[in-house]
Amino acid sequence: MSSDALRMTQSDMFSWRMEQNPILRSTVVAVLLLDASPDWDRFLTTVERAAQVLPSMRRKLVPDLGLAPPQWVDDPDFDLSFHVRRLDALHPKNLQGVLEVARTKAMTAFDPARPMWEYTLLDGLEQDAAAAVVMKFHHSMTDGVGAVRIAAEIMDFERAGTAREPMPAADVSASGPSMIGTIGWYASSGTALVRDSVSTMAKLGARFLIRPIQVVRDVAGTALSVARIVEPVVTTASPVMTDRSTRRHLATLDVPVDRLAAAANAGGGTLNDAFLAGIVLGMREYHRRHDAQTDQLRITMPVNLRADDDVTVGGNQITLLRFAIPCDIAEPEKLIDRIHEIIVNWRLEPAVPLAEPIAGALNMLPSGAVGAMLEHVDFLASDVPGSPVPLYLAGGKILRQYAFGPTIGAAFNVTLLSYVGDCCMGIDVDDAAVPDLDVLVESLTLGFREVCDLNSA
Structure with missing residues (x-):
C-alpha cells in the first residue's frame, strides 16, 4: 500500500474540518444493550485483536507539512486502556442512564493526539438490560456501514464465542508525514489530474464528433447537478425547529x-x-x-x-x-x-x-x-x-x-x-x-x- 493511501480523503477531511464548529461535530455513538455483563478479560482480548486486524483503530491524524491533506499515522503511544473503559452504571440504572452517558460522549471532542474511537462498558444495570456498551467513533475514521463492520470484529454468533482466523500480518506501517511524501502527493495528484482530464477530454471529444448536442447537454446537466447538491440553504423550512446549539x-x-x-x-x-x-x-x-x-x-x-x-x-x-x-x-x-x-x-x-x-x-x-x-x-x-x-x-x-x-x-x-x-x-x-x-x-x-x-x- 502506498503512503498516499493513508492520506485523508477529501470526504474524510470534510468531516474532520467540521470539528472547527461544535454544532457540526461529526461523532457517531452506538449503544449495545446486553442480557449479561461481558467477561472483562475476554472483552479486552477481543478488542485488542480487533485493533490489530483493523489498522485504522491504531492510527491518528497528523497535519501535513504543506497544504496536502492530513495523514493517518500509527500512534506510537497507542494505549488500549485509554480507548476501552469499564464503569459502574450511573443512576438511573436503565436505558435512560445509558443514554445520558452516550449523549455526553457525543458532545465531547476527541483528543486529536490519539485514534478517534472508544468503547465504554457500563455494568450493573437494573432495568432494560444487565449491561451496556457505548461505542464512539469519529466520522472521518469511518462511515455508518464501516462502523458496523468495525463493531462486528468484537461480536460473536454464539455466547461461548466464535472461532476466528489467526492474526494477520500488518498490511502497512503508517509513518508520519515527510517533505518527500508531501512532494510525492503533489506530483501524484497533479499527474492524476492531468491523466483524468486528458482521458475525459478525449472521451468527450470522440463523443462530440458523433453527438455534439448530447455532449453539451450532458456537461451542462452535470454542472447543474453539482449546483443542486452544493446549493446554499439560508432558511429553515420548519417554522418551529429554527434554533441551533451544541446541546x-x-x-x-x-x-x-x-x-x-x-x-x-x-x-x-x-x-x-x-x-x-x-x-x-x-x-x-x-x-x-x-x-x-x-x-x-x-x-x-x-x-x-x-x-x-x-x-x-x-x-x-x-x-x-x-x-x-x-x-x-x-x-x-x-x-x-x-x-x-x-x-x-x-x-x-x-x-x-x-x-x-x-x-x-x-x-x-x-x-x-x-x-x-x-x-x-x-x-x-x-x-x-x-x-x-x-x-x-x-x-x-x-x-x-x-x-x-x-x-x-x-x-x-x-x-x-x-x-x-x-x-x-x-x-x-x-x-x-x-x-x-x-x-x-x-x-x-x-x-x-x-x-x-x-x-x-
Missing part, C-alpha cells in the same frame, strides 16, 4: 422490521422510503402540536457509495444529499410512493459519483460558509443494515443496538439500525431546535404507527 439529547424508538417492510411494499417503495415516511408523518404531528404547519422539510440523507463487494471499514464512502421532502401528503401509501420517486431521482443525479471532487471544493471554503449550508437543514435520516441474527459480546447477548448519528447542523438525526426483527432507531436532537424531546418521540411514534398500519388497513 444534545438522545432517545430511542423501535419498530418491527416486518411491519415496516410490509408497509413499504404496500406503498410501492423500499424500507428506507417507509422509514422516511414515518419521520415525515411524525413531523406533521409535531408541527400540529405546535400550532404550525409546513408543506415541506429539508433533509440530509447519506448515500452509500460502496460497491457490494467492498469490505473496507475505514473512511467515508458516502455522499450527503440535501433535498426537500413533502409534508402535505397525509396518506401513508401516497407519501411512500412520492418519497420513492424523489429518492430514485436524486440517486440518479450525475453529480452523485463526484463526491470526492465536490468535497474537495467545499474544503476550500471557510468552515463558517460550510456551516451556513448545513445549519438550515431540518433533519437528517440514515438507514444502516445490521445483523438479522442474534449476536453476542464476550458472553453477553445483545438485546438491542442503537446508532446515534451526528446532527451536523440539522435539528435532529434519526438513524435506523436493523437488528434481528427490529428497526432500532437512535434519535439525536439539538436541544435548541427540539426542546421537548418527549413530544418529538411521541409524534414520531404516531407517525410510524400510521405507516405500519398501512398494510393492515
Whole structure:
C-alpha cells in the first residue's frame, strides 16, 4: 500500500474540518444493550485483536507539512486502556442512564493526539438490560456501514464465542508525514489530474464528433447537478425547529422490521422510503402540536457509495444529499410512493459519483460558509443494515443496538439500525431546535404507527 493511501480523503477531511464548529461535530455513538455483563478479560482480548486486524483503530491524524491533506499515522503511544473503559452504571440504572452517558460522549471532542474511537462498558444495570456498551467513533475514521463492520470484529454468533482466523500480518506501517511524501502527493495528484482530464477530454471529444448536442447537454446537466447538491440553504423550512446549539439529547424508538417492510411494499417503495415516511408523518404531528404547519422539510440523507463487494471499514464512502421532502401528503401509501420517486431521482443525479471532487471544493471554503449550508437543514435520516441474527459480546447477548448519528447542523438525526426483527432507531436532537424531546418521540411514534398500519388497513 502506498503512503498516499493513508492520506485523508477529501470526504474524510470534510468531516474532520467540521470539528472547527461544535454544532457540526461529526461523532457517531452506538449503544449495545446486553442480557449479561461481558467477561472483562475476554472483552479486552477481543478488542485488542480487533485493533490489530483493523489498522485504522491504531492510527491518528497528523497535519501535513504543506497544504496536502492530513495523514493517518500509527500512534506510537497507542494505549488500549485509554480507548476501552469499564464503569459502574450511573443512576438511573436503565436505558435512560445509558443514554445520558452516550449523549455526553457525543458532545465531547476527541483528543486529536490519539485514534478517534472508544468503547465504554457500563455494568450493573437494573432495568432494560444487565449491561451496556457505548461505542464512539469519529466520522472521518469511518462511515455508518464501516462502523458496523468495525463493531462486528468484537461480536460473536454464539455466547461461548466464535472461532476466528489467526492474526494477520500488518498490511502497512503508517509513518508520519515527510517533505518527500508531501512532494510525492503533489506530483501524484497533479499527474492524476492531468491523466483524468486528458482521458475525459478525449472521451468527450470522440463523443462530440458523433453527438455534439448530447455532449453539451450532458456537461451542462452535470454542472447543474453539482449546483443542486452544493446549493446554499439560508432558511429553515420548519417554522418551529429554527434554533441551533451544541446541546444534545438522545432517545430511542423501535419498530418491527416486518411491519415496516410490509408497509413499504404496500406503498410501492423500499424500507428506507417507509422509514422516511414515518419521520415525515411524525413531523406533521409535531408541527400540529405546535400550532404550525409546513408543506415541506429539508433533509440530509447519506448515500452509500460502496460497491457490494467492498469490505473496507475505514473512511467515508458516502455522499450527503440535501433535498426537500413533502409534508402535505397525509396518506401513508401516497407519501411512500412520492418519497420513492424523489429518492430514485436524486440517486440518479450525475453529480452523485463526484463526491470526492465536490468535497474537495467545499474544503476550500471557510468552515463558517460550510456551516451556513448545513445549519438550515431540518433533519437528517440514515438507514444502516445490521445483523438479522442474534449476536453476542464476550458472553453477553445483545438485546438491542442503537446508532446515534451526528446532527451536523440539522435539528435532529434519526438513524435506523436493523437488528434481528427490529428497526432500532437512535434519535439525536439539538436541544435548541427540539426542546421537548418527549413530544418529538411521541409524534414520531404516531407517525410510524400510521405507516405500519398501512398494510393492515
